Amino acid sequence: MAKYSTGNSSGGGSGGSCELCGKASDSLTEASVAGATLQVCDSCASHNDATQPTKSKRGNDGNAMSEQDRRRRAAQRTARMDDARKGDARHWEEEGTSYDSDPLPYLVSDYGDRVIDARQEEGLQRGELADELGIQENDLLAVEQNRANRASVGGSVIESLEERLGVTLSESA
Numbered sequence: 001m002a003k004y005s006t007g008n009s010s011g012g013g014s015g016g017s018c019e020l021c022g023k024a025s026d027s028l029t030e031a032s033v034a035g036a037t038l039q040v041c042d043s044c045a046s047h048n049d050a051t052q053p054t055k056s057k058r059g060n061d062g063n064a065m066s067e068q069d070r071r072r073r074a075a076q077r078t079a080r081m082d083d084a085r086k087g088d089a090r091h092w093e094e095e096g097t098s099y100d101s102d103p104l105p106y107l108v109s110d111y112g113d114r115v116i117d118a119r120q121e122e123g124l125q126r127g128e129l130a131d132e133l134g135i136q137e138n139d140l141l142a143v144e145q146n147r148a149n150r151a152s153v154g155g156s157v158i159e160s161l162e163e164r165l166g167v168t169l170s171e172s173a
Helices: 067-086 090-095 111-121 126-133 137-144 155-165
Strands: 029-033 036-040
Touching: 111 137, 111 155, 126 137, 126 155, 137 155
Parallel strands: none
Antiparallel strands: 029 036
């Protein structure tokens, strides 16, 4: 078990016990370990934070990545995830949408969580609920992820969810 500094160590290599492992030693050195300054033996000196190399993110080629490269890579991963979530958008291209005839109401701030909680209470999978209501599963996913406006989900989807699940998703005027 590691021993913690009590401030009684004379340091400077004058003998005593290692404050990290407890081993008696005549040659202790000062080291910063996890933010604490300790008198340590030669065996524990390798734990000195000052001698540890800093960890950096590595690219596929094994070389260190710059901050700009790291951010670019993160943005690319996010875009790929968004593309995977969107799925098949042919229904928008074929059917189009009429925002005037099916406007999205003002939604409460936690509408997505409310839908998820109510759906799970009913014991329904996302696909089952979408099929039952006759809506696109991607629209239901967008609602659950608080993306109804960005995904152009119609007000009829919100009304169907409110009615079927018995939840309030829209703010009353």
